[in-house]
Amino acid sequence: xxxxxxxxxxxxxxxxxxxxxxxxxxxxxxxxxxxxxxxxxxxxxxxxxxxxxxxxxxxxxxxxxxxxxxxxxxxxxxxxxxxxxxxxxxxxxxxxxxxxxxxxxxxxxxxxxxxxxxxxxxxxxxxxxxxxxxxxxxxxxxxxxxxxxxxxxxxxxxxxxxxxxxxxxxxxxxxxxxxxxxxxxxxxxxxxxxxxxxxxxxxxxxxxxxxxxxxxxxxxxxxxxxxxxxxxxxxxxxxxxxxxxxxxxxxxxxxxxxxxxxxxxxxxxxxxxxxxxxxxxxxxxxxxxxxxxxxxxxxxxxxxxxxxxxxxx
Amino acid sequence: xxxxxxxxxxxxxxxxxxxxxxxxxxxxxxxxxxxxxxxxxxxxxxxxxxxxxxxxxxxxxxxxxxxxxxxxxxxxxxxxxxxxxxxxxxxxxxxxxxxxxxxxxxxxxxxxxxxxxxxxxxxxxxxxxxxxxxxxxxxxxxxxxxxxxxxxxxxxxxxxxxxxxxxxxxxxxxxxxxxxxxxxxxxxxxxxxxxxxxxxxxxxxxxxxxxxxxxxxxxxxxxxxxxxxxxxxxxxxxxxxxxxxxxxxx
Numbered sequence: 001x002x003x004x005x006x007x008x009x010x011x012x013x014x015x016x017x018x019x020x021x022x023x024x025x026x027x028x029x030x031x032x033x034x035x036x037x038x039x040x041x042x043x044x045x046x047x048x049x050x051x052x053x054x055x056x057x058x059x060x061x062x063x064x065x066x067x068x069x070x071x072x073x074x075x076x077x078x079x080x081x082x083x084x085x086x087x088x089x090x091x092x093x094x095x096x097x098x099x100x101x102x103x104x105x106x107x108x109x110x111x112x113x114x115x116x117x118x119x120x121x122x123x124x125x126x127x128x129x130x131x132x133x134x135x136x137x138x139x140x141x142x143x144x145x146x147x148x149x150x151x152x153x154x155x156x157x158x159x160x161x162x163x164x165x166x167x168x169x170x171x172x173x174x175x176x177x178x179x180x181x182x183x184x185x186x187x188x189x190x191x192x193x194x195x196x197x198x199x200x201x202x203x204x205x206x207x208x209x210x211x212x213x214x215x216x217x218x219x220x221x222x223x224x225x226x227x228x229x230x231x232x233x234x235x236x237x238x239x240x241x242x243x244x245x246x247x248x249x250x251x252x253x254x255x256x257x258x259x260x261x262x263x264x265x266x267x268x269x270x271x272x273x274x275x276x277x278x279x280x281x282x283x284x285x286x287x288x289x290x291x292x293x294x295x296x297x298x299x300x301x302x303x304x305x306x307x308x309x310x311x312x313x
Numbered sequence: 314x315x316x317x318x319x320x321x322x323x324x325x326x327x328x329x330x331x332x333x334x335x336x337x338x339x340x341x342x343x344x345x346x347x348x349x350x351x352x353x354x355x356x357x358x359x360x361x362x363x364x365x366x367x368x369x370x371x372x373x374x375x376x377x378x379x380x381x382x383x384x385x386x387x388x389x390x391x392x393x394x395x396x397x398x399x400x401x402x403x404x405x406x407x408x409x410x411x412x413x414x415x416x417x418x419x420x421x422x423x424x425x426x427x428x429x430x431x432x433x434x435x436x437x438x439x440x441x442x443x444x445x446x447x448x449x450x451x452x453x454x455x456x457x458x459x460x461x462x463x464x465x466x467x468x469x470x471x472x473x474x475x476x477x478x479x480x481x482x483x484x485x486x487x488x489x490x491x492x493x494x495x496x497x498x499x500x501x502x503x504x505x506x507x508x509x510x511x512x513x514x515x516x517x518x519x520x521x522x523x524x525x526x527x528x529x530x531x532x533x534x535x536x537x538x539x540x541x542x543x544x545x546x547x548x549x550x551x552x553x554x555x556x557x558x559x560x561x562x563x
Contacts, residue, residue, distance in 0.1 A: 045401070049405060050401055050405050050562060073405055073406060073407055076405070080401045080405075082398050084397050084399040084401060084402050086327070086397070100315065100316070101316055101320070101403070102406050102407065
């Protein structure tokens, strides 16, 4: 659906996107992650034909954005970052305006508008003035607009930014529903969002794609070693010494908890070494109340990937 | 074509929905009223009837009100789209930039023409006041050419205003820039045309002075050189706006 190869975008003062290549297949939901200023919005603007690139090619649905921009645009539904709308218009009026700009035939327009209004939960507010709607509703109007010409690809730039948790959940549910019929590229810096919605993750940092994989695989890449947490009743120094003496294990952190128990964070070659820790505790006669492998969150993965690659470059 | 019509409808709606349009209308119509009273008092004081169309179209009040009024109409056009981010939303649909610029230009010209509508009432009043013995007053020819002049000059001013609006996301800057350019050239060329010592400057001023041109138009003089100048200058500003909108995106 999307084929980006070797795309570079320079702004006068800086290199915003540096030789980026990636592909998105039909029907995929891909999360586009990156810190602020990493080049997410610039990449999306190039994808939708708003910004020209300095070099490289972008193909959307088999059309080249540089030479067949109109073909591409008619197949892409784009929700820009700040969800721009005309505050003086009514919802129906706005959707009608956008539908006719996007070439929806006048005979099909009303039905199509009603369909997207229903999809996005806007049926009740059709007569309301956009400027008087809440942020959540405005976001939905933006989404309805991006859907109104039945695009193959949806490009959503931070669709939940500035919403309250309840609205975020609603918009997310909506996006998940849309995924049944559209390919979606979704940018965000909210990690739970990606975890909740996306099948695949693209991470961009300082204009470069630094990772592109499923969430599980990204975790696996980072889990060269396992972190094990253990809580025992023992003397801090003895325990640290004994644990470190085991082969392939190293105590990263140790602290005495308020209730007298000792908490250790251990770096181990594999998670299966928990058994050895258990055996050690039994042998030493340490009461044990917790023994677990630390789960990496996507946040850890993200921070680690962007930091590592950032440091290398 | 249908995209253009749709954009134009939206422009007109936005224009007539905005409170600033009515503020502008109120003040401009008030000034037109003052201008008409001044015209009547001149005629009452014995001024020649043949001068009435000149007084109506090229009196100093209207001439100097235009550089204030037109930028107030046009300041919104692109600056607001940039500020709201809707320019991005527009240009990622199948809309072509020239269509967009033309729709805004035509929309603003239509509103400008609406501002001039009270002229019809004034012409009617003049006709009623005129003694039955005088035929064809005010003179139809000079009325039409005066109106055409207002349209040519207005279209150029609007094109300048649209151009200024495309340069910035700040409406105030767009308005002040438009005002500076229009008012500056109006006053500058009028000075050149009437006050300059050097004959060369004088001739150049007369070629460029909207003030001088409106005098001619409202006397019934339709000079093709002047008309070509207005049309080409207007087209140039529209073209420049298209180029600005195409290139200035980030």
